[in-house]
Amino acid sequence: RKEVEQDPGPFNVPEGATVAFNCTYSNSASQSFFWYRQDCRKEPKLLMSVYSSGNEDGRFTAQLNRASQYISLLIRDSKLSDSATYLCVVNTNTGGFKTIFGAGTRLFVKA
Amino acid sequence: DAGVTQSPTHLIKTRGQQVTLRCSPKSGHDTVSWYQQALGQGPQFIFQYYEEEERQRGNFPDRFSGHQFPNYSSELNVNALLLGDSALYLCASSLDLTSGNTIYFGEGSWLTVV
Numbered sequence: 001r002k003e004v005e006q007d008p009g010p011f012n013v014p015e016g017a018t019v020a021f022n023c024t025y026s027n028s029a030s031q032s033f034f035w036y037r038q039d040c041r042k043e044p045k046l047l048m049s050v051y052s053s054g055n056e057d058g059r060f061t062a063q064l065n066r067a068s069q070y071i072s073l074l075i076r077d078s079k080l081s082d083s084a085t086y087l088c089v090v091n092t093n094t095g096g097f098k099t100i101f102g103a104g105t106r107l108f109v110k111a
Numbered sequence: 112d113a114g115v116t117q118s119p120t121h122l123i124k125t126r127g128q129q130v131t132l133r134c135s136p137k138s139g140h141d142t143v144s145w146y147q148q149a150l151g152q153g154p155q156f157i158f159q160y161y162e163e164e165e166r167q168r169g170n171f172p173d174r175f176s177g178h179q180f181p182n183y184s185s186e187l188n189v190n191a192l193l194l195g196d197s198a199l200y201l202c203a204s205s206l207d208l209t210s211g212n213t214i215y216f217g218e219g220s221w222l223t224v225v
Contacts, residue, residue: 004153034213043201043216044154087153096167099144099203099214101153 001026003100006088010106017078021105023071023088033064034089035073038104044087047073078109113138115204115217123223124192132187132220136204142166143185144214145177146201154201160185161207189222197224 006023013019025033033050048055050062050071061074071088088102116135124130136143142161146154156169160179179185183204189196199221203214 041199043218045216046213049213098156098159098167098169100156101146103151103153 002103003027003092004088004090004102006086006102006105008105009085010108012108012110013078015078015080015109015111017109018074018076019078019107020075021073021086021088021107023073023102025069025071025088025090025100027090027092027094028066028069029094030069030090030092032091033071034091035060035062035071036087036089036101038085038087040084044101047086075107078107080109080111083107083109115140115202115215117200117202117217117220119220120218121221121223123225126192126194126224128192128224129188129190130192130222132189132200132202132222133184134186134202134204134217135184136202137215140204140206140215141183142205142207143179143183144203144205145185145187146203147171147196148199148201148219150198157187192224194224197222 035047036044037047038044050064054063059076063072085104085106087104090100118133144159145157148154158168163179174190176188199219201219202217205212205214
């Protein structure tokens, strides 16, 4: 089992749609969680951190469920510019500190 | 304030050759991690340097080695290149990852092995 698993993509949605990405992690001792966005042939960039209490940044909402070892990202009112790959990221400190990336979920928003 | 910078941005090497990639972390950051990202995959952790020592290593062979300098900059060396080493190599920096700080990436070095 992979340490971080994400929904297989791609997701094809129309502008204005709401889309949700899911991610699960295997290490219950994981400490911090993030969503990164990666545009084609570019480096990943931090989209938002994920907290147990949930956090919102404009059209983006991230949730963490530690009991289920599950992270989600919700994008409301999708824009064409949201088209990218979304990477789920988990920091663990078991046998040393590591940052583990999921394989990413590709999103295409179409007009 | 410069972010993470990497060089070279693109390079082509022949099988069996050696390559050195360089990274300067974001100002104030002391931890550097290297990742390999193949097309269609997420970044795979290679290793992490802190205080000039390799603190953590992923599942990569010994052909992959690195170094961190006193100014926190870092190098990634890959020996005996294979075709499968073709990928985007990303350097990421942070302020001591053990505190869970966010990592920031450079634009990466695109390596093609022919």
